[in-house]
Amino acid sequence: MSPKVNVIVPVYNVAPYLSKFFESLLGQTFQDFDVWVVNDKSTDDSLDIIEYFSDKFSGRMHIINNAVNLGLCATRNVGLDCCNSQGEYILMLDSDDYIDCRFIEKMVYYADQYHADITICGLERFDDKTDKIVCTEMVNNPEQIITDIKDFALFGYMNPVVWNKLFRRTVIADIRFTTIKRSEDTVFLFSILPNVNSIKFINEVLYHYRLRDASLSGAITDEIYESMLEGFKEAKDFFARDKKYSDYMELFVVQMFIRCGIGGACRLSFRNMRKAPFYVNKTGRFMDDAFPEWRSNKYLTLSCLQKKSIYACAVCCAALLYKCHLFLLAVYFYWFMSSICKKDYRA
16 A cells, blocks of 8 residues: 655765754654665765665655766655655655654644645745754745645745655656756756645644755865756756746746845855956856846736735845946845845845
8 A cells, every 4th residue: 555655865974963853753643654775985984874764664664776976866866766756745854953842743744735736835044053043944934725826926935845744745746856956946846846736834834954065165175066057957948948937937036036136146255255356247147048038037026015024025125236237236236134144145
């Protein structure tokens, strides 16, 4: 008999965090799930820890060992391929985080109750060294079921990560992650969006995301940044070839602006603030060349400010600063708040 939920867990060199992660899975109040652990050729003690916990799951843990290191996207795809034909729901969790004991129970309850294709819970980011909560997200969303997805403005601004979302297996079908090295969740989410009829939010923190050493720069490099820019361009070209994506393109452009224009440009600048003008100018040119429509996007204007959330207003202000060639001021402000005041602001 197939499990109600399949939990896909990519693992790569996260030995110090695996025990807490698996313990949070074992402690779930809802246990009708299988775990598909995909070990991406770890070189630390991760595999030993996985095998130790395997017995505790009484046959419900499936271990797949990649022959070579494939990276996060391909590793998730291995998990999706292995469990694609069974179960009603899919979770894709990060193995260095942990979840509330009622995480799966509540996600499944609301998905069943509202027949939701995607169920989304709140999350908190905590500092790995101090355990201090840095920020809380996704806890002020509409209570009602969302069915008009293409006109749901929040989808453009919200955090697109997959790990705080329960997916109905049929909406994913044969769609897989691309090879983009950053913002892979954004592209994946918009790839499945035409299959989604309803979304339900749970305005409660159920997922705990660990901010590790490289979090200020977001572990981003020039190579990863180039991959992200190229990945967004390729995704746009792919979406443009299929009319079913046309209703979601304006929202996709907003996500591109947030991930590339704000997140990418800022976090790459944090690695070397003297190069901040270069990264900002490069990002501006990319957006104008590959996504010229960003300048007229209705979700990136200051119109109807009173109807927008504080975060959405901040994104619109960032777009205005780009248009005025003043976004470098936002980079310096973000750097000051992140590195000096230890505040993190995200969708």
